[in-house]
Amino acid sequence: MTTTTELHEPVTSYDVGRVKNDFPILRQMIHGKPLVYLDNAATTQKPQAVIDAITQYYTRDNSNVHRGVHTLSERATAGYEGAREKVRAFINARSIREIVFVRGCTEGINLIAQSYGEKNIRAGDEILISAIEHHSNIVPWQMLCEKTGAILRVVPVSDDGELLMEEYEKLLNDRTKLVAVVHISNALGTINPVAEMISLAHKRGIPVLVDGAQAAPHLAIDVQALDADFYVFSGHKVFAPTGIGVLYGKEALLEAMPPWQGGGDMILSVSFEKTTYNALPFKFEAGTPNIEGVIGLGAALDYVSAVGVDNIRQYEHELLEYATVRLNEFPQVRMIGTAREKASVASFVIEGIHPHDIGTIVDQEGVAIRTGHHCAQPLMMRYNIPATARASLAMYNTREDIDALVRAIGRVLEVFG
Amino acid sequence: MDGLRELYQQVILDHNKNPRNFSRPASTNRTGEGYNPLCGDHYTLYAEVNGDVVTDIGFQGSGCAISKASASVMSSTLKGKTKADFETLFRAFQEMVKGEPGAGSGIAEMGKLAAFEGVSEHPSRIKCATLAWHTLNSMLQGQPDVVSTE
Numbered sequence: 001m002t003t004t005t006e007l008h009e010p011v012t013s014y015d016v017g018r019v020k021n022d023f024p025i026l027r028q029m030i031h032g033k034p035l036v037y038l039d040n041a042a043t044t045q046k047p048q049a050v051i052d053a054i055t056q057y058y059t060r061d062n063s064n065v066h067r068g069v070h071t072l073s074e075r076a077t078a079g080y081e082g083a084r085e086k087v088r089a090f091i092n093a094r095s096i097r098e099i100v101f102v103r104g105c106t107e108g109i110n111l112i113a114q115s116y117g118e119k120n121i122r123a124g125d126e127i128l129i130s131a132i133e134h135h136s137n138i139v140p141w142q143m144l145c146e147k148t149g150a151i152l153r154v155v156p157v158s159d160d161g162e163l164l165m166e167e168y169e170k171l172l173n174d175r176t177k178l179v180a181v182v183h184i185s186n187a188l189g190t191i192n193p194v195a196e197m198i199s200l201a202h203k204r205g206i207p208v209l210v211d212g213a214q215a216a217p218h219l220a221i222d223v224q225a226l227d228a229d230f231y232v233f234s235g236h237k238v239f240a241p242t243g244i245g246v247l248y249g250k251e252a253l254l255e256a257m258p259p260w261q262g263g264g265d266m267i268l269s270v271s272f273e274k275t276t277y278n279a280l281p282f283k284f285e286a287g288t289p290n291i292e293g294v295i296g297l298g299a300a301l302d303y304v305s306a307v308g309v310d311n312i313r314q315y316e317h318e319l320l321e322y323a324t325v326r327l328n329e330f331p332q333v334r335m336i337g338t339a340r341e342k343a344s345v346a347s348f349v350i351e352g353i354h355p356h357d358i359g360t361i362v363d364q365e366g367v368a369i370r371t372g373h374h375c376a377q378p379l380m381m382r383y384n385i386p387a388t389a390r391a392s393l394a395m396y397n398t399r400e401d402i403d404a405l406v407r408a409i410g411r412v413l414e415v416f417g
Numbered sequence: 418m419d420g421l422r423e424l425y426q427q428v429i430l431d432h433n434k435n436p437r438n439f440s441r442p443a444s445t446n447r448t449g450e451g452y453n454p455l456c457g458d459h460y461t462l463y464a465e466v467n468g469d470v471v472t473d474i475g476f477q478g479s480g481c482a483i484s485k486a487s488a489s490v491m492s493s494t495l496k497g498k499t500k501a502d503f504e505t506l507f508r509a510f511q512e513m514v515k516g517e518p519g520a521g522s523g524i525a526e527m528g529k530l531a532a533f534e535g536v537s538e539h540p541s542r543i544k545c546a547t548l549a550w551h552t553l554n555s556m557l558q559g560q561p562d563v564v565s566t567e
Contacts (some may be wrong), residue, residue: 124458286508354481356456359424360539364421372455386479415425416482 014315019307020396022047033366036404041214041345041392042370043236046300050240050314053299054292061287064288079156080291083298084281087246092222097251097280101294102244105213106136108232109180110211111247111284112138115257116230117178123149125177126267128206131263131382132155132173132185135375137211141180149178157179157382161188161337168197172204179208183215186382187374188337189320189391191219195226202227206366207253211236217394218343220309223248235293244293247284261286304395312395316344317412319393323402330409336388347374347388348377350409353416356388361415362389365408366402419491423535424542425482432486436491442473444523450563451478451543451552458484469499471557476549483533483542486550491527500557512538516544520536 020026020263028035037045063072065080084096093099102108121127127141131154138152145152153176155168161183172179179201184191198208207229215221216233218381223231228248235244255402258279263286268276281342304312310332323346327333330352336347350358359371370390380386391405443465450531452459458480465473474492491510497561510530516537535546536546544566551566 354457354479356481356542356545357483360424361421362541373457377454380457386459411421416430417420 001187001414013388014311016315016398020398022049022303023201023396024048024051026396030366031364033404036367036401038391038393038405039368040217040372040394040397041390042373043242044217044239044394045396046239046296047303049303050296050299052321054241054296057292057295062291065291066282074292077293079298080283082290083294083301086298086301090221090305091225091233091246091248093248094224095251098248098254099246100249100254100281100284101289102232102245102247102284103209103290104234104236105232106140106245107209107236108211108230108245108247109124109137110140111260112230112232112249113144115260115284116253117141117144118147119256120150121150121177124175125150126153126173126175127151128153128155128171128176128179128181129183130163130168132153132161132163132188132192132376132379133180133182134186134213135157135212135377137180137182150308151175154378155181159383161185161190163190163192163197165193165196169200172201172206174204176201176204176206179206179272181208182211182213183221184212184218184343185337185376185379186214186345186392187376187379187388188339188347188354188367189214189392190337190339190344191215191343193341194228196207198227198229207211213223214344217304217312218327219313219352229253235297238297238300239303240276240297241293244297246297251280254284259283259286260336282382297308309396313343316393316395316397318367319397319399319402320344320346321392322399323393323405326402326406327409330413334414335410336383336385344393345390346392347390349385349388353412355387357416358409358412360387361412362405362408365411366403367405367408369405424539426532426535428490428532429486431484432489434484436476436485436489438475438489438496439475439477440475444473445475447556449552449556450474451479451548451565452563452565453484453548453565455567456481456484456545458545458548460484460488460549462488462549462556463558464553465497466500466557469501470494471498471503472499474553478549481542481545483545484548486545487533490532491549491553494528494530495553497549503553503557507554508551511547514543550567 025045061075063076065077088096088100201208209230210228212233217239231248236242266286354373372387447464449462460478463475476488514536548566555564
């Protein structure tokens, strides 16, 4: 299968206008105002290159993968497996055998909890997570604890939204069998010191899972440099379709894990007496996979790489600083999450105005933000708030977008004044 | 801008800022809890019911402007009304916020409840406007469960 994804010239000075122009959905009016999309931590928009890759797949190459000998099947297989190599390169994994396609981060974490967890975790063992996890990195572990009698421990967080590293070190002990921690908090934007956390855990021989849902679109991921044992991310947060995600696992760990779901594709041979499981990564990919999703993911990672992950990070860092300064101009606005290392997220509350009212009013100004608990209810309890309003950035957002948000918040204060 | 003023009418802004009956009445014989965990809207409602008449209503808690104003307007509208009045108004109110044609027409008591007509343009906010109503309904029917409209 040939790819139609056109690679961009490397950008030296970041050309946000050009990036924005690649996202057709952004060219529309909402309530008579230009759409300003600031809900990227929930899901990102898709560039034309991704839409084209999926269209081409269905207009030219659609077929099932791995088994057919006909031309379409060979094209589909080449596209699917080609995307696996793109993912490997994107996160700098050693081997494509370490790249398992799943539905998303949530499914990746559940796979590890059920396959790795049920094999290796026993009653009295401890699983260590942090206070700023998304529900998807809390609930699968609670379910595992319920099944096995293991205990869930939680690393506390400071008022600024930084994990208390001394407490983390103290919580690591001989009973700790797994650490599961988010790379970037979806609700606060905190970038956790995952390399340091992994290194501390490894001193005690404890494996670490990193939830990279929010990291993939914002910073360079190098699973070997991090020495992560497991790393998961979702396609739709990195400009690819929904319903596709990636589980990275060190080969030796994945090799030792039992299969998760049974079915076609994950077997080498089946008889009623004995079934032989397939090699990695296919052992964990039962059934016909999300082929269009994988192809879309490959195109999305091509796009992100062409723009340049480091360019994106630097640009977004400046934009987040701008947003923070502008939002702080309102004395009524209080930022939630003021860690030193942050990416993409400006979460805030306004005294006396519920976030849902903020969200409804700014939508009337064409500005899409998220309001609610961001699937992080324990975190909301930690800060004693029911919800926040959250503006989250992506590589196509501009200073004008932030100005529109600021104007819209002005409207909120006017209405509730 | 029009859409915004239709939703956040003066009555709603006023009742949000200065909610009426925003306390526990001296004498109550019914209590109910309305909680939408996804939103965080969370209220406790109190009512004193004598025979068929709701003689007093109060509420406490927190949530968005729509949910709080709805509880406030409901409490002032229904104080002294019968259970049958409640049922009529509850039905009319639900039809109105869901945007059903002709809803509430001919019902004189709609009064300030009509301020919530704009909610029908914002389907994600219907649950806010109806939380207190469903909670009171459950209390009047003697059901003790926490009520959610999510």
